[in-house]
Amino acid sequence: MNPAVPTWAGVATSLALVALAMAIARRQRLHLAREITIAAARAGAQLTAVGAILLLVFTHAGPAGAAGWLTLMVLIAGQVAARRARGLPRALPVATGAVAAGTAATVGTLLALGVISPQPRVVIPVGGMVVSGAMTAAAVTLTRLREEAAAGRPAIEARLSLGLPATQAFRPHLHAALRTALIPSIDSTKTVGLISLPGAMTGLILAGVSPLTAIRYQIVVMYMLVAAAALAALTAARLAERALFDDAHRLRPQDGTR
Amino acid sequence: MTGDVAPLFTLDQVTVRRGGTLLLDQVTCHFPAGACTALTGPSGAGKTTLLRLLNRLEEPDDGRVRLHGAPLASLDVLALRRRVALVAQTPVLLTGEILDELRAGRPDLDRDQAARLLEQVSLPAAMLTRSTAGLSGGEAQRLCLARALAARPQVLLLDEPTSALDAGSTRAVEQVAGSFLAVGGSVVLVSHDAAQTSRIAGHVLVLHSGQLTAGPARQIANHKEYP
8 A cells, every 4th residue: 555645544534624624614603514514524425436436447347337437427527518508509419519529539549549548547537537628618618609699699690691601600709719718728738837736647646656757647638638628619619500500591599499 | 562573572471489479470561673662660560570581580480481482491591691681770890991891791892892882882982991990880880781782782671770870871871772772672671760761662561569560552651650
């Protein structure tokens, strides 16, 4: 066992910190003591359950189990991103498709090129980071697209009225949404290591891996996150555009009745 | 309708619903070619919806719209919109420079053609290289009209084009409509302004709560009750 990893006794001891947070909440009469208890209990239970399931998957399921796990994550992430895009036609399939495309292309490329190993203990955490990045990018893209389609309706319809096809009439709005969705991931790629020590690298260092080895992983992670965000945002935008317009190059009514 | 010209647009039992609201209720009418038809009636009567059906920015839930006898849905919609140009009530400018604005729907427009379009809407040709940012409402609306004319449409759909304009701009817009008619074009005009409809429209359709209350052959004089 790695001496840097806390024992179960250590975990129990760290509950003292939760007690400290509760004491502050009580003293300040924040009425949050109950919430903190529930949050702490949930964190413990959820992570224990995930740890146990991951152990099972790592030891028994093989690559098929990893693929199944990733699929489940993509479906959940699609739901979360679609909730942000409520009001957009066909939000759920659009968001799920975007997350799936971003994940499949990125993880698939890394596997095909042999950059990462197909073992579940590698594919699942790496895939998790990709799904999460793709989900954020898809959610921001769809939220912005919905706003653009509503606020930009007069301009979009003015372009349609000049005989421009839907893709051209919507292009400036689509570009604005894509830029908004991609800037956070570009910025975090620029500043990684300077402002934040990212998760994968921190984890490896905690597990006793040399920092020079840990950064190799992190560099791959940063590159794949930019790719996943770009692919998910672009797929979300293209699919949403098809849902926003009909075959007659008409911007569908906002209430989504037709 | 005089009967000797095929109708430009024919609406046959056209119904449009949005959510639970009936915007147009089984409207049957026609618009003659080579003339100006005014659509009038109180606010919320469905005038704009009817106008937007004519270039397929709206689709009927029931019924059919025809252009020269052909169902609109059977025509190429992008070609239809270049043939049937719509100018919205509020001018929306799409680019930063006036020349680019005129080229928005017709990228191959040369400078001479663009200058002539500006003159057509009584804007100085010297404005061509100016920014669209400092234009007044009247200038912006006239620029939108010129932008629509750039594609050489056969029909102009004007949605209350002068409701927010000063007298000079209003006159300029009406002159454009007049000369467009004089060269064989057709105009459909949504207007609240009875004096304006009597100046330029040969036919009037009156809408009330999504229903037609008067046929196209009636003259303006019968509809003084809608100012």
